[in-house]
Amino acid sequence: MLIINCPYCGPRDQSEFSNGGEAHVKRPDGSKEIGDREWGEYVFIRANPKGLFYERWVHTHGCRKWFNCVRDTSTDEILVTYKLDEKKPNLNNFKSVVKTPSGEPEVGSGNFTVEK
Amino acid sequence: MKKKYSIFSLAKNALSGHKEWPKMWGSPEPREFYDVIIIGGGGHGLGTAYYLAKEHGLKNIAVIEKGWLGGGNTGRNTTIIRSNYLWDDSAHLYEHSLKLWENLSSELNYNVMFSQRGVMNLAHNEHDIKEIKRRVSANNLNGIDSFWLSKEEIQKKVPIMNTDNLRYPVLGASYQPRGGVARHDAIAWGFAMRADEMGVDIIQNCEAHQIRTKNGTIEGVETSKGFLRANKIGVVASGHTGVLAESAGIRLPLQSKPLQALVSEPIKPIIDTVVMSSAVHAYVSQSDKGELVIGAGTDSYNSFTQRGGFNIIEDTIRAMVELYPVFGKMKMLRQWGGIVDICPDASPIISKCDIEGLFFNCGWGTGGFKATPGSANVFAHTIAKNEPHQINSAFNLDRFASGRLVDEHGAAAVAH
Numbered sequence: 078m079l080i081i082n083c084p085y086c087g088p089r090d091q092s093e094f095s096n097g098g099e100a101h102v103k104r105p106d107g108s109k110e111i112g113d114r115e116w117g118e119y120v121f122i123r124a125n126p127k128g129l130f131y132e133r134w135v136h137t138h139g140c141r142k143w144f145n146c147v148r149d150t151s152t153d154e155i156l157v158t159y160k161l162d163e164k165k166p167n168l169n170n171f172k173s174v175v176k177t178p179s180g181e182p183e184v185g186s187g188n189f190t191v192e193k
Numbered sequence: 194m195k196k197k198y199s200i201f202s203l204a205k206n207a208l209s210g211h212k213e214w215p216k217m218w219g220s221p222e223p224r225e226f227y228d229v230i231i232i233g234g235g236g237h238g239l240g241t242a243y244y245l246a247k248e249h250g251l252k253n254i255a256v257i258e259k260g261w262l263g264g265g266n267t268g269r270n271t272t273i274i275r276s277n278y279l280w281d282d283s284a285h286l287y288e289h290s291l292k293l294w295e296n297l298s299s300e301l302n303y304n305v306m307f308s309q310r311g312v313m314n315l316a317h318n319e320h321d322i323k324e325i326k327r328r329v330s331a332n333n334l335n336g337i338d339s340f341w342l343s344k345e346e347i348q349k350k351v352p353i354m355n356t357d358n359l360r361y362p363v364l365g366a367s368y369q370p371r372g373g374v375a376r377h378d379a380i381a382w383g384f385a386m387r388a389d390e391m392g393v394d395i396i397q398n399c400e401a402h403q404i405r406t407k408n409g410t411i412e413g414v415e416t417s418k419g420f421l422r423a424n425k426i427g428v429v430a431s432g433h434t435g436v437l438a439e440s441a442g443i444r445l446p447l448q449s450k451p452l453q454a455l456v457s458e459p460i461k462p463i464i465d466t467v468v469m470s471s472a473v474h475a476y477v478s479q480s481d482k483g484e485l486v487i488g489a490g491t492d493s494y495n496s497f498t499q500r501g502g503f504n505i506i507e508d509t510i511r512a513m514v515e516l517y518p519v520f521g522k523m524k525m526l527r528q529w530g531g532i533v534d535i536c537p538d539a540s541p542i543i544s545k546c547d548i549e550g551l552f553f554n555c556g557w558g559t560g561g562f563k564a565t566p567g568s569a570n571v572f573a574h575t576i577a578k579n580e581p582h583q584i585n586s587a588f589n590l591d592r593f594a595s596g597r598l599v600d601e602h603g604a605a606a607v608a609h
Contacts, residue, residue: 078503092504096494098448117594121446121537125435127497150449151497177402177417178440179259179433 234258240569263381290567432532
C-alpha cells in the first residue's frame with residue numbers, strides 16, 4: 078500500500094485517495110474540424126508507460142482536493158506530488174530505473190523503500 | 194518426432210523413474226528472418242503459432258518470450274473458463290473458445306485438465322438479479338447453456354455458502370454447466386510442444402525491445418538476441434503490449450494494472466464448482482491439489498509491479514470469509530499479481546493496425562485465460578489472411594473511433 082503525500086494534508090495512507098488516471102490531458106482544439114479518430118483518441122487513449130508517469134489523485138477521504146503526481150509505474154515509487162496550478166516537473170529530473178522497455182527494474186517491484 | 198502420451202508411455206517412463214521423458218520443445222537460436230514472429234510466449238501466443246502452422250500451413254514462425262513459457266499471466270490467472278457474455282460478438286468469441294477447450298486435450302494429445310464443473314455468478318441485489326437474468330436470456334438466444342439458479346438451488350450445490358447472514362445476501366445466480374477450469378501451464382506447454390513439432394522456433398529469454406517499421410511497413414523486432422527481420426509480427430504481450438506498440442509509434446487504448454490472485458493451503462474437496470461474485474468481489478474454485486484458488490481485483494492505478502496493493506487482497510478476503518465462514522481460519526499459501534491490459538470497454542483487441550504486417554491481440558484485461566484457444570485461433574487467421582475472422586471482426590481498433598464498443602463490464606466479472 079502506498080503512502081501518498083497530499084500537497085495540502087501531508088503524507089497519508091493510499092486508502093484515503095482515489096486515482097484519476099493520466100494528468101495534463103488536453104481536450105483537442107477545433108471540435109468542429111477534427112474527425113472521429115482524433116476524438117476517439119482523446120476519449121479512449123491514455124498514456125500507459127512503464128516508468129515515469131504523470132497522474133492525478135484526489136484525496137477523497139480527506140481534503141477532497143485534486144492534485145498531480147509523478148510516479149514510477151515499474152516500482153510504484155511516488156517521486157513528487159504537486160498542486161494542479163503548479164507547473165509539471167520535467168521528467169529528466171528523475172532517474173528511470175527501467176533498463177529495457179519491458180524489462181523489470183533491478184530492485185524488485187515495490188521494494189525501493191528497502192533499498193533506500 | 195511426434196510425442197505421444199498415453200497410459201503406456203506413462204507406465205514405460207515410470208519404470209525408468211521418469212528420467213527418460215523426451216524434451217517437449219527445443220531451444221533454438223533465432224534465425225535472421227521469419228515470416229511471422231509472435232511476441233509473447235504465453236497461451237495466446239503459443240496457440241497462435243500452433244494454429245498458424247496447423248491451419249494456415251506457415252512454416253517459418255518464431256515465438257519470442259522475455260522469460261519462460263507461460264510464466265506471465267498464463268501462469269498467474271485463476272483458470273476459470275466460461276462463455277456467458279452478454280453481447281453477441283463476445284458470446285461468439287468466448288463460445289468459439291469454449292468449444293475448442295472441449296476438444297483440446299485430445300487434439301493436442303496432452304491433458305490440459307479441462308474440468309467442466311460449472312461456473313456460478315452470484316447476484317447480491319435487485320440490480321444484479323436483473324442484469325444477470327438479462328445475460329442468461331442473451332446467452333440462451335446465442336445457444337449458450339446458461340440458466341438462473343434460485344437461492345435454494347445454490348445452497349444445494351454449495352452447502353458451505355452463507356447466503357443469508359451477510360451484508361449483501363445471495364439472492365440467486367447464473368450457472369453455466371459447461372464452464373469450469375483447466376490447467377494453466379498445460380495449455381502453454383501443449384501448444385508449445387505441438388507447435389515445436391511443426392517447426393515453430395520457440396525462443397525463450399529473448400526480450401523484445403523495439404518494433405522497427407519503415408514507411409508504414411513492418412521491418413522486424415529488436416530483441417535481446419539481436420535484430421530479427423519479419424514479414425509479420427503479432428504482439429501478444431498482455432500488460433506490456435502497450436509498451437511495445439509505443440515503440441512502433443502506435444497508441445493503444447490500454448491501461449496496465451496488477452490483477453491479484455492467491456491460493457490457500459490444500460484441503461480436502463469442499464467446493465466442486467466455480468463460484469464468482471463481482472458485487473462483493475470474490476471468486477473461488479478448488480484446484481486438483483486441494484488449494485482454494487481465489488481471484489482478487491485490480492489496483493485502481495496503473496502499475497507494472499507484479500505484486501499489487503494489499504488493500505485489494507484485504508477486500509477479497511473479507512468477502513470470502515463472509516460468503517464462506519468455514520474458510521475463516523484457513524491459511525493462505527501464496528499471493529501474486531499479473532499485469533493485465535485493460536480496454537475501455539472491457540473487451541479485447543484482436544486486430545491489424547495502420548502499420549502493414551503488425552497485428553495486436555491484447556486488451557484481455559482480467560479475463561483472457563478462458564479465451565486462449567479461441568483467441569489464438571482467430572488471431573492466427575487474422576495474421577495469415579491479413580483480415581479478421583468473422584468472429585473477431587468486431588474486436589478491431591477502429592471501434593474506438595466509430596464508437597461501436599463491445600461493452601462487457603457486466604460480464605467481465607472482475608470490476609474495473
